Amino acid sequence: MVKKLxxxxxxxxxxxxxxxxxxxxxxxxxxxxxxxPDKPITMIIPFSAGGANDMMSRPMVPLAKEILGQPLNVTLxxxxxxxxxxxxxxxxxxxxxxxxxxxxxxxxVLPIVQQVPYxxxxxxPICRLNTSGMVIVTGKSSPWKTFxxxxxxxxxxxxxxxxxxxxxxxxxxxxxxxxxxxxxxxFKHVPFDGGGAANVAVASGDCHLGAxxxxxxxxxxxxxxxxxxxxxxxxxxxxxxxxxxxxxxGAKVSVEPWRGIFVKAGTPDNIVKILRDRFGKLLNDKxxxxxxxxxxxxxxxxxxxxxxxxxxxxxKYWSDVLSAQKK
Amino acid sequence: MVGTIAQGFSFLVDPAVWGALAAGVFIGAxxxxxxxxxxxxxxxMLAPVTFYLPVRLGIxxxxxxxxxxxxxxxxxxxxxxxxxxxxxxxxxxxGYPLAKKGYARKALDMSLYASVTGELISSSILLLIMxxxxxxxLKFGPPELFALIVFAIALIGISGDDPLKAxxxxxxxxxxxxIGIDPLGGALRYTLGIVELRSGISFIPAMIGMLCLPELLxxxxxxxxxxxxxxxxxxxxxxGREGLTLGEYLRCVPTMVRSALLGLVIGIIPAxxxxxxxxxAYGLEKRLSPKPEKFGQGALEGIAAPEAANxxxxxxAMVPMLTFGIPGDLVTxxxxxxxxxxxxxxxxxxxxDNPRIMYGLLLLMVxxxxxxxxxxxxxxxxxISAIKIPAEYLVPAISVLVVLGAFSANNSLFDxxxxxxxxxxxxxxxxxxxPIPPLLITFLLGYRLEMYLSQTLLLGNGSLSILxxxxxxxxxxxxxxxxxxxxxxxxxxxxxxxxTAS
Numbered sequence: 001m002v003k004k005l006x007x008x009x010x011x012x013x014x015x016x017x018x019x020x021x022x023x024x025x026x027x028x029x030x031x032x033x034x035x036x037p038d039k040p041i042t043m044i045i046p047f048s049a050g051g052a053n054d055m056m057s058r059p060m061v062p063l064a065k066e067i068l069g070q071p072l073n074v075t076l077x078x079x080x081x082x083x084x085x086x087x088x089x090x091x092x093x094x095x096x097x098x099x100x101x102x103x104x105x106x107x108x109v110l111p112i113v114q115q116v117p118y119x120x121x122x123x124x125p126i127c128r129l130n131t132s133g134m135v136i137v138t139g140k141s142s143p144w145k146t147f148x149x150x151x152x153x154x155x156x157x158x159x160x161x162x163x164x165x166x167x168x169x170x171x172x173x174x175x176x177x178x179x180x181x182x183x184x185x186x187f188k189h190v191p192f193d194g195g196g197a198a199n200v201a202v203a204s205g206d207c208h209l210g211a212x213x214x215x216x217x218x219x220x221x222x223x224x225x226x227x228x229x230x231x232x233x234x235x236x237x238x239x240x241x242x243x244x245x246x247x248x249x250g251a252k253v254s255v256e257p258w259r260g261i262f263v264k265a266g267t268p269d270n271i272v273k274i275l276r277d278r279f280g281k282l283l284n285d286k287x288x289x290x291x292x293x294x295x296x297x298x299x300x301x302x303x304x305x306x307x308x309x310x311x312x313x314x315x316k317y318w319s320d321v322l323s324a325q326k327k
Numbered sequence: 328m329v330g331t332i333a334q335g336f337s338f339l340v341d342p343a344v345w346g347a348l349a350a351g352v353f354i355g356a357x358x359x360x361x362x363x364x365x366x367x368x369x370x371x372m373l374a375p376v377t378f379y380l381p382v383r384l385g386i387x388x389x390x391x392x393x394x395x396x397x398x399x400x401x402x403x404x405x406x407x408x409x410x411x412x413x414x415x416x417x418x419x420x421x422g423y424p425l426a427k428k429g430y431a432r433k434a435l436d437m438s439l440y441a442s443v444t445g446e447l448i449s450s451s452i453l454l455l456i457m458x459x460x461x462x463x464x465l466k467f468g469p470p471e472l473f474a475l476i477v478f479a480i481a482l483i484g485i486s487g488d489d490p491l492k493a494x495x496x497x498x499x500x501x502x503x504x505x506i507g508i509d510p511l512g513g514a515l516r517y518t519l520g521i522v523e524l525r526s527g528i529s530f531i532p533a534m535i536g537m538l539c540l541p542e543l544l545x546x547x548x549x550x551x552x553x554x555x556x557x558x559x560x561x562x563x564x565x566x567g568r569e570g571l572t573l574g575e576y577l578r579c580v581p582t583m584v585r586s587a588l589l590g591l592v593i594g595i596i597p598a599x600x601x602x603x604x605x606x607x608a609y610g611l612e613k614r615l616s617p618k619p620e621k622f623g624q625g626a627l628e629g630i631a632a633p634e635a636a637n638x639x640x641x642x643x644a645m646v647p648m649l650t651f652g653i654p655g656d657l658v659t660x661x662x663x664x665x666x667x668x669x670x671x672x673x674x675x676x677x678x679x680d681n682p683r684i685m686y687g688l689l690l691l692m693v694x695x696x697x698x699x700x701x702x703x704x705x706x707x708x709x710x711i712s713a714i715k716i717p718a719e720y721l722v723p724a725i726s727v728l729v730v731l732g733a734f735s736a737n738n739s740l741f742d743x744x745x746x747x748x749x750x751x752x753x754x755x756x757x758x759x760x761x762p763i764p765p766l767l768i769t770f771l772l773g774y775r776l777e778m779y780l781s782q783t784l785l786l787g788n789g790s791l792s793i794l795x796x797x798x799x800x801x802x803x804x805x806x807x808x809x810x811x812x813x814x815x816x817x818x819x820x821x822x823x824x825x826x827t828a829s
Binding site for chain 1: 367371374464465466468469508510511515522523525526597598650651652653654660672673674737738739775778782785786788
C-alpha cells in the first residue's frame with residue numbers, strides 16, 4: 001500500500017538533520033542569557049475573556065515591546081474564581097517570565113476562607129494597578145432614601161434583608177461583609193452568577209441591597225432603577241458627588257479591592273527590580289492611562305514595597321472580619 | 328422616531344461600514360465553526376483591534392462577528408456532529424443525521440437561511456419597539472429562571488424513542504454537573520483534590536469528546552476494518568448536489584417565525600443565552616409538529632428551529648445591553664466594553680445622546696443579515712471543499728483540531744484529558760443506545776438549575792411558597808407538568824428495552 005517513500009538514503013539524511021538540530025537546540029538552551037528580559041513575558045489572567053482584567057491588559061500589549069523590552073503574551077486561565085490560574089503561575093519557574101495579573105479576591109480573601117493550593121508568601125508583588133470601590137445600592141421601589149434609614153431598618157430585623165452579590169467572596173460580597181462588621185448588621189446573603197444578575201435582582205426588587213462596582217451599575221443608576229445609598233471608596237466618587245462614603249457614615253475602613261501584578265516568590269531580586277521599574281513606567285504612561293479611562297477605570301498605582309504593605313494590611317483586616325463570620 | 332431612523336440611514340451609506348461588517352461575519356463564522364473557539368473568545372481577542380478603528384467601523388465589525396459566530400458553529404455541527412459553539416448543540420440533533428444521509432449541503436443551507444431569517448425577524452422587531460421590550464428583562468428573577476430551565480429540560484430531555492434511557496442519560500448529566508464548587512459557592516464537591524475540577528468539568532471539552540470522538544472513532548474503525556478504499560468511499564461525507572429548495576424553505580417559515588420570537592424573548596432576559604433558546608425552540612417545534620418522529624432523523628424543521636432561535640437571541644441581547652448596560656451574555660459584555668472604549672456609554676442616555684449612531688447600528692443589525700447570507704454562502708463553500716478532502720487526511724486533521732479546541736477553551740491540558748475521557752463515555756453510551764443530547768443538556772444546565780433553585784429558596788427563606796406570587800414561574804412549571812404528562816401517558820407505560828436505531 002505505502003510506496004517506498006522512506007528509502008535508506010532518505011532516512012540517513014533525515015536522521016542526520018535531526019541530530020544537528022538537537023545539538024544546536026541543546027547548546028542554545030545551555031546558554032544562560034545575561035540580560036532580562038530576552039524573551040517574551042507571559043501574563044496570566046485567571047479570569048475569562050471579556051472580564052475587567054482582560055480588558056485592562058489589552059492596552060498594555062502595544063506598549064510592552066517599547067517599555068518592557070519584550071512582547072507581552074496575555075494568557076487567560078479562568079476557573080474556580082481565579083484559583084486555577086493563580087495556582088498555575090506557581091508551576092512555572094521563578095525567572096520573571098511569568099507574571100500574574102489578579103484581583104484581591106484570590107490573593108487575600110480566598111486563602112482565608114478556602115483551601116487553596118498556595119499561600120500568600122508564594123508571591124512577590126510587582127505593583128498595584130488600581131482600586132475600585134463599590135456603590136451600595138437599593139432598588140427603585142425601595143422605601144429607603146438614605147443609608148442611615150436602611151441601617152435602622154436592617155438593625156431592627158437582622159437576617160431579613162436580602163443582599164445580592166456577584167458570587168461568594170466576590171468584591172460586592174466583601175463590601176457586604178465589611179458593612180456587617182462596621183455597622184453591626186446581619187444580612188441574608190444571596191449570591192448570583194456575576195454582577196449583572198445581581199444588579200437585576202436589586203433593580204427588580206427581589207433583593208433589597210447590592211454593592212456593584214460603579215462601571216457595572218452606571219446605566220441602572222442613570223435610569224433610576226438603582227438608588228445609591230453610599231460608596232465604599234476612601235473618597236467620594238466624582239460621578240456621584242452627593243453620595244457619602246461609608247467612612248463618613250461611621251465606618252473605620254473603606255473597601256476598595258485592588259488589581260495588581262505579581263511574580264512567583266523566589267524570583268531573583270534584580271529581576272524583580274527590573275519588572276517593578278518597567279511595569280511602573282508602562283502603567284503610568286499617558287497612553288495607557290488614557291486607554292484605562294476609556295474603559296471606565298482609573299489608575300491607582302502603588303509600587304512594589306508599598307503594595308506589599310497595603311496587601312498585608314488588607315489581609316489582616318479581612319482575617320479579622322472573616323473569622324468573626326466563620327461559624 | 329421615523330426621523331431618527333432616517334438619520335440612522337446616513338450611517339449606512341459608507342461602503343467601509345459594510346466592508347467591516349462583512350469582514351466580521353466572515354471571521355466570526357470561521358471562529359464559530361472551529362471548536363473550542365467560542366464567539367466570546369473571538370470577540371474578546373478582536374475587540375481591542377476596534378479600539379483603534381473609528382466607531383463606524385469598529386462596532387459593525389463586532390456585530391458581524393457576533394452574527395457570524397453564532398451561525399458558524401452550525402457548520403461543524405452538521406458536518407462533524409461537533410458544535411463549533413454551544414449555540415449549535417441543538418443543530419446536531421437533525422443536522423448531522425441529515426448530512427449522513429447525503430444531504431449536507433441542504434442542511435447547511437437550511438442553517439444559514441434559518442439563522443438569517445431568525446435574526447432578520449428579531450432585529451426588525453427590536454428596531455421598532457425596543458423600549459417596551461426592555462421591561463421583560465427585569466421580570467425574570469431566580470424563580471422564573473428556575474422554572475424556565477425545568478421546562479427546557481423536560482421539553483428536550485425526554486426524547487421520543489426510549490424515555491427511560493433518555494432519563495438515565497439526563498441523570499448522568501446532572502451527576503456530572505454536581506462536580507465542582509456548589510452554586511452558592513461554599514463546598515467543593517467531588518473535586519478529588521484536583522484544582523482544575525473546582526469549577527467543574529469544562530463543558531466544551533466534554534461536549535467535543537462525547538459528540539465528536541465516537542463519530543471519528545467509528546469512521547476510523549470502519550475504514551481500518553474495511554481495508555479497501557474505493558473511490559466513492561474516500562471522502563468523509565457525501566455533500567450532495569442540491570441546496571435548499573424554495574418549497575422546503577417556505578414550509579419551515581412558521582417554525583422559523585416561532586423560534587425567532589422565542590429567541591428574541593430569551594435574548595432579552597439577561598441570564599439566558601443562545602443555547603437555551605436553541606434547545607427550547609427545538610423542543611417546542613418537536614412537540615408542536617404533526618410528525619414528531621421525523622425529528623432526530625434529519626428533519627429540516629429540526630435544523631431551522633434552533634438556528635433561527637439562536638441567531639434571534641443576538642438582537643434580544645442588545646436590549647438589556649442598550650437600555651440598562653446589563654450584558655445579556657458574555658458577548659454583549661465584550662460589546663459593552665467596546666462601546667465604552669469608544670465613548671458610548673450603554674444605558675438609557677445612549678439613544679438620547681447618540682441617536683444617529685444608535686439607530687444606525689440597529690439598522691445595521693437588520694440589514695446586515697443580508698450580508699451574512701452572502702458571506703455565509705462563501706464560508707459554506709470553503710468548508711464544503713474542505714470536507715471533500717479524502718478522509719485519510721481529513722480525519723487526522725480533524726483530530727488535531729479537536730484536541731486544540733479542547734485545549735484552547737481554557738488554555739488547559741486537563742481539558743484535553745477531559746475530552747478523551749468523555750470520548751470513552753460517549754462511545755459507551757452510543758454502544759448501548761443511550762442518547763447523548765439529554766446528558767449534555769442537563770450537564771450544561773445543571774449548575775444553573777441548582778443555582779436558581781437555591782436562590783429561590785433563599786429568597787423564600789427555605790420554602791417554595793414564594794412561587795405563589797410569581798405567575799410566570801407558576802405558569803412555566805404547570806406547562807412542564809403538562810408536557811411531561813403528555814409525553815408519558817399515551818404510551819401507557821415506559822417501554823423498557825426498546826432499541827434505538829442510532
